[in-house]
Amino acid sequence: MTGALRWACAFLLSGLAQQNIAAPLDEPIKPIPRWHTENGPRAELGRQLFNDKRLSANQSISCASCHLLDRGGADVRAFSLGLHGQATGFNAPSVLNAALNFRQFWNGRSATLEEQINDVLLSPVEMGANWTDVLARLSADRVYQQAFAANYSSGITQENVQNALATYERTLTTPKARFDLYLEGDSTAITEEEKAGYGRFKQYGCISCHQGINVGGNMFQRFGVMGDYFKDRTPITDADQGRFAVTGLEEDRHVFKVPGLRNVEHTAPYFHDGSAPTLDKAVEVMFKYQLGRRATDEDTRLIILFLKTLSGEVQVVP
Incomplete structure (x- = not known):
């Protein structure tokens, strides 16, 4: 079991214990607990780093430049813009x-948030930085000197910067979505039409990949199970290779991490290539290439109503 998965399981069990409720055993989606156990001061330090442009080589972009918390934690553009x-x-x-x-990452190349942070910081297209320069800039800041000294005995190091950022990101969960309230026993938290949308989501097989606590994010799947998406959407890019770029195995070509669907109404455009500008289009593409069928207008309407019940609130760091 990966560290992230162990954290998720512990998080779920501790949260449900505090709420004195049990997640329905017969539902493939589970609610996000309302509490986290991350170190508050370290998370606050991570929040400052997340918004600090000094992490990029030319000090022009921060993590927050591409991950907009008021837009579902994603970007409004199909592709974010790097430091140049x-x-x-x-x-x-x-x-x-x-x-x-x-x-x-879409191709699953990092096992942890800490690894992901390192990859982005060193990427020549994204932040284009190196740790020697980043640590020097942070070490010249008296506020960071004091904050790291208070939180880490070893002070400002690469490992500690990564840990602070990852600690903050682990607090960015969104519990109390209306669908979670429904799972916790409040049958009035979602409407009958939203329940019908969930029913179709399960009936047509969307649930086979989009389940668990994050309604996805826990498996790899080929993009184009029931149709050749990439033949229809040419030209092919390096990003389209999916897991193949990581493993070199032919069976991993066009295979991606299944995205989680929480807060999905706020994260357009969709897919690894940002090719679907709306949820309606995303549902249409999924029906065609993953399910091998055409979504009726009513299918799309009801499923989107259900998807909108998955939006929750970002927890406040204590």
Whole structure:
């Protein structure tokens, strides 16, 4: 079991114990607990780093530049812009509930949030930095000197910067979605039409990949199970190779981490290539290429109503 998965399981069990309720055993989706156990001062330090442009080589962008918390933790553009204004290869995934994913990045190349942070900071397209320069800039800041000294006996180090950022990101969970309230026993938390949308979500098989606490994020799947998405959407880019770019195995070509669907109404555009500008389009594409069927207008309407019940609130760091 990965560290992120162990954290998610412990998080779920502790939260449910405090609420004195049991997640329904017969539902494939589980509610996000309302409490986290992260170190508050370290999370606050991570929040400051998350918003600090000094982490990039030319000090022009921060983590928050591409992960907008008021837009579902994602970017409004199909591709984020790196430190020199060039487009990244992938649509920025949401940072909200990222700690609940079993791997990070669309192709799953990082096992932990700490690894993901290192990858982004060193990427020549994204932050283009190196740790020697970043640590020097942070060490010259008296506020950071004091904050790191108070939280880490070893002070300002690469490991501690990564840990502070990851600690903050682990607090960015979004409990208390209306669907979670429904799972916790409040049958009035969602409407009959929203329940019908959930029913169709399960009936058509969407639930086979989008389940668990993050409604996804816990498995890999081929994009184009029932149709050749990439043949229809040419030209092919390096990002389209999916897991193949990581493993070199032919069976991993066009295989991606299944995205979590929490707060999905706020994270357009969709897919690794940002090709679906709306939820309606995303549902249409999923029906065609993953389910091998056409979504009726009523299917789309009801399923989107259900998806909107998955939006929750970011927890406040204590």
